[in-house]
Amino acid sequence: xxxxxxxxxxxxxxxxxxxxxxxxxxxxxxxxxxxxxxxxxxxxxxxxxxxxxxxxxxxxxxxxxxxxxxxxxxxxxxxxxxxxxxxxxxxxxxxxxxxxxxxxxxxxxxxxxxxxxxxxxxxxxxxxxxxxxxxxxxxxxxxxxxxxxxxxxxxxxxxxxxxxxxxxxxxxxxxxxxxxxxxxxxxxxxxxxxxxxxxxxxxxxxxxxxxxxxxxxxxxxxxxxxxxxxxxxxxxxxxxxxxxxxxxxxxxxxxxxx
Amino acid sequence: xxxxxxxxxxxxxxxxxxxxxxxxxxxxxxxxxxxxxxxxxxxxxxxxxxxxxxxxxxxxxxxxxxxxxxxxxxxxxxxxxxxxxxxxxxxxxxxxxxxxxxxxxxxxxxxxxxxxxxxxxxxxxxxxxxxxxxxxxxxxxxxxxxxxxxxxxxxxxxxxxxxxxxxxxxxxxxxxxxxxxxxxxxxxxxxxxxxxxxxxxxxxxxxxxxxxxxxxxxxxxxxxxxxxxxxxxxxxxxxxxxxxxxxxxxxxxxxxxxxxxxxxxxxxxxxxxxxxxxxxxxxxxxxxxxxxxxxxxxxxxxx
Numbered sequence: 001x002x003x004x005x006x007x008x009x010x011x012x013x014x015x016x017x018x019x020x021x022x023x024x025x026x027x028x029x030x031x032x033x034x035x036x037x038x039x040x041x042x043x044x045x046x047x048x049x050x051x052x053x054x055x056x057x058x059x060x061x062x063x064x065x066x067x068x069x070x071x072x073x074x075x076x077x078x079x080x081x082x083x084x085x086x087x088x089x090x091x092x093x094x095x096x097x098x099x100x101x102x103x104x105x106x107x108x109x110x111x112x113x114x115x116x117x118x119x120x121x122x123x124x125x126x127x128x129x130x131x132x133x134x135x136x137x138x139x140x141x142x143x144x145x146x147x148x149x150x151x152x153x154x155x156x157x158x159x160x161x162x163x164x165x166x167x168x169x170x171x172x173x174x175x176x177x178x179x180x181x182x183x184x185x186x187x188x189x190x191x192x193x194x195x196x197x198x199x200x201x202x203x204x205x206x207x208x209x210x211x212x213x214x215x216x217x218x219x220x221x222x223x224x225x226x227x228x229x230x231x232x233x234x235x236x237x238x239x240x241x242x243x244x245x246x247x248x249x250x251x252x253x254x255x256x257x258x
Numbered sequence: 259x260x261x262x263x264x265x266x267x268x269x270x271x272x273x274x275x276x277x278x279x280x281x282x283x284x285x286x287x288x289x290x291x292x293x294x295x296x297x298x299x300x301x302x303x304x305x306x307x308x309x310x311x312x313x314x315x316x317x318x319x320x321x322x323x324x325x326x327x328x329x330x331x332x333x334x335x336x337x338x339x340x341x342x343x344x345x346x347x348x349x350x351x352x353x354x355x356x357x358x359x360x361x362x363x364x365x366x367x368x369x370x371x372x373x374x375x376x377x378x379x380x381x382x383x384x385x386x387x388x389x390x391x392x393x394x395x396x397x398x399x400x401x402x403x404x405x406x407x408x409x410x411x412x413x414x415x416x417x418x419x420x421x422x423x424x425x426x427x428x429x430x431x432x433x434x435x436x437x438x439x440x441x442x443x444x445x446x447x448x449x450x451x452x453x454x455x456x457x458x459x460x461x462x463x464x465x466x467x468x469x470x471x472x473x474x475x476x477x478x479x480x481x482x483x484x485x486x487x488x489x490x491x492x493x494x495x496x497x498x499x500x501x502x503x504x505x506x507x508x509x510x511x512x513x514x515x516x517x518x519x520x521x522x523x524x525x526x527x528x529x530x531x532x533x534x535x536x537x538x539x540x541x542x543x544x545x546x547x548x549x550x551x552x553x554x555x556x557x558x559x560x561x
Contacts, residue, residue, distance in 0.1 A: 040403055041403055042436060043400055046404060049401070141376075203369070208369060211372070211376050212376070213377075216325075216377050221388070222325065225376060226375060229375040233376070
């Protein structure tokens, strides 16, 4: 575990040394402040449009941070020729994978914390309330969704030739799941065999990232998600993270490191 | 030929011809209807595609009216053909059929059943309290306004955006001045709109209690309707009958309250000719006729 945390610590340091997070955070803050300054029929209590824009930006920025940070981890080590010395130390290949995953996931968590604190402060200026449990549920589900994304991109970084192609393919897959993942079974019913079976199988096989998108519940002040279903969603995410990480370890075991 | 003086003179000649050509084309460009330079930022950036975005934002406002519970393109949207926020103003012909509370249908599989705990899954309206069912929070309907404003900015020719915005502004948020400003802006962009005139008349009658102005505005709306209605196609005519009935019944009520019973009778009869429920109006006509033919009671002391 010590080795895993050491690798994770380096990844987190990399995040706060790079400018990506700061740029995305400042852009989010600026856009939200400009939108908040718009006068809509002299009513200062209108807030939901602002929450929607802010959460949309948080989702986009967090996905960009998660995918781009993870995609460059192993290729950069190989390019800088530091992968071989790293594995020459008492560090196994699975430990390196788990360390990289943990680092990227924790780095995303730190970034999310900043974003959600800003979101909470922005909402509180208009709504004059602080629904902490709602924000906790939304942020936690979001973070676990990013865990699946990080594990998936890590596997992609070993399968695809370059970080750019990995980034592009992962963004397309993630976007596809978020937009049509929930409806793939309905789409399957409109198709003929064998495509029907293929799409229907795909529906059950893919990680349903859209489950973790509870923005509408937060924006429109719906009651809390029952804690049982909330916990089951986290377990569902952990299951997919495990699947992707085991897959990554298996691929990396046979990969040449030089 | 390649001396610096020749090059300089050529450059000057080109500059003069450019300036002359620009001066010649500029007035034509300004007069050209397809020019984007004279429009607002949306017109310059989006061109005519802004109408498509305007419709999306209008639907977004209705989605907010339902606190996020809204069908996607994959769901059955028969009960959402006409925006509920417009339907509830009482001035729009509804095309909705089917069950508005159950467009999600029965649970299809365990993923679908599990997923329904993570998005809004109950039909509510913001003016009825939204997800909390707290009627004291009915002014939360204000949340639809940013999207309606954006929709009106993108497509200034969509009449319904102005009437819906004005209705909710004055009826739930009691912002009558803002509602009036919205309707006047709508009239500037759509001067022949009887829907906007009807809503403006309601504002004068119900909020300012200025029956004179309400009467004038509604009579103008009737004249516009009579001018435009014959040129519409049968489907549009069917949709536009409701607004005529609304204007005439409001005018009849206004005249009845003012004691002008013959005028009230005429308006009720005009409404009855086009109404989908003429029997309901017959009872109003009978009541006015009864009042009209009732003997005037005079106090015995004055005899």
